[in-house]
Amino acid sequence: MARLRVAVLISGRGSNLAALIAACRTPDHPAEIGLVVSNEPAAAGLAHAGRAGIPVRVVPHRDFSDRPAFEAALDAELRAGGAGLVCLAGFMRILTAPFVERWRDRLINIHPSLLPAFRGLDTHARALAAGVRVSGCTVHFVRPETDAGPIICQAAVPVLPDDDAERLAARVLAAEHRIYPLAVRLFAEGRLKVEGERVAIMGASAPESPLFNPLP
Numbered sequence: 001m002a003r004l005r006v007a008v009l010i011s012g013r014g015s016n017l018a019a020l021i022a023a024c025r026t027p028d029h030p031a032e033i034g035l036v037v038s039n040e041p042a043a044a045g046l047a048h049a050g051r052a053g054i055p056v057r058v059v060p061h062r063d064f065s066d067r068p069a070f071e072a073a074l075d076a077e078l079r080a081g082g083a084g085l086v087c088l089a090g091f092m093r094i095l096t097a098p099f100v101e102r103w104r105d106r107l108i109n110i111h112p113s114l115l116p117a118f119r120g121l122d123t124h125a126r127a128l129a130a131g132v133r134v135s136g137c138t139v140h141f142v143r144p145e146t147d148a149g150p151i152i153c154q155a156a157v158p159v160l161p162d163d164d165a166e167r168l169a170a171r172v173l174a175a176e177h178r179i180y181p182l183a184v185r186l187f188a189e190g191r192l193k194v195e196g197e198r199v200a201i202m203g204a205s206a207p208e209s210p211l212f213n214p215l216p
């Protein structure tokens with residue numbers, strides 16, 4: 001069977017891109033990363049694509065007069081690359097409703113919080129300020145509202161007493177590198193069904209054990 005062609009959009013470091021590349025390289029994986037697009041010419045993550053021999057396109061948003069023009073160029077690259085799924089992986093541009101609707105249910109994002117808590121930026125500092133004992137990350141289908149849309153996967157991690165934003169971010173990032181490849185695999189295997197605001201997952205089991213923090 002033909003593998004699903006995935007395009008990954010990045011703006012920076014690209015550690016989630018690296019995790020996706022590694023996962024898709026395993027034998028018989030149902031997806032392949034066919035294209036990496038960055039809006040930042042200097043994005044460090046582009047090196048991961050280069051090393052893996054994956055075609056790279058740079059679409060610098062500053063070269064365009066407005067968002068629709070930038071998004072038209074982005075859309076053209078994704079279509080030319082034959083993308084069946086588009087993964088936002090640290091892509092730090094807001095996408096407008098027409099673009100999001102054009103890729104509806106074929107466009108997913110990873111966000112470093114347990115959505116719907118802590119949408120937007122500085123998630124870890126805000127989670128610490130709020131005093132939550134558990135944080136995590138979410139992969140979701142993209143909708144026009146920022147950091148909203150049907151949830152595919154989440155992972156929870158404890159917040160520890162001596163955490164700062166950097167330590168918490170590192171713990172969450174390790175979980176991101178596990179759930180993003182999982183979400184892509186589930187999509188590629190055709191096991192996700194969007195039902196309104198929820199995602200039904202065919203043939204997946206769930207853990208029954210709760211995460212307690214603190215322990216008594």
Ligand code: GAR
Pocket residue numbers: 010012013014015016017045089090091110111112120121147173176
């Ligand atoms: C990740 O933590 C990702 O969840 C976050 O940016 C980081 C990118 O890291 N995304 C957002 O905050 C989007 N709202 P990476 O470039 O190493 O994958």
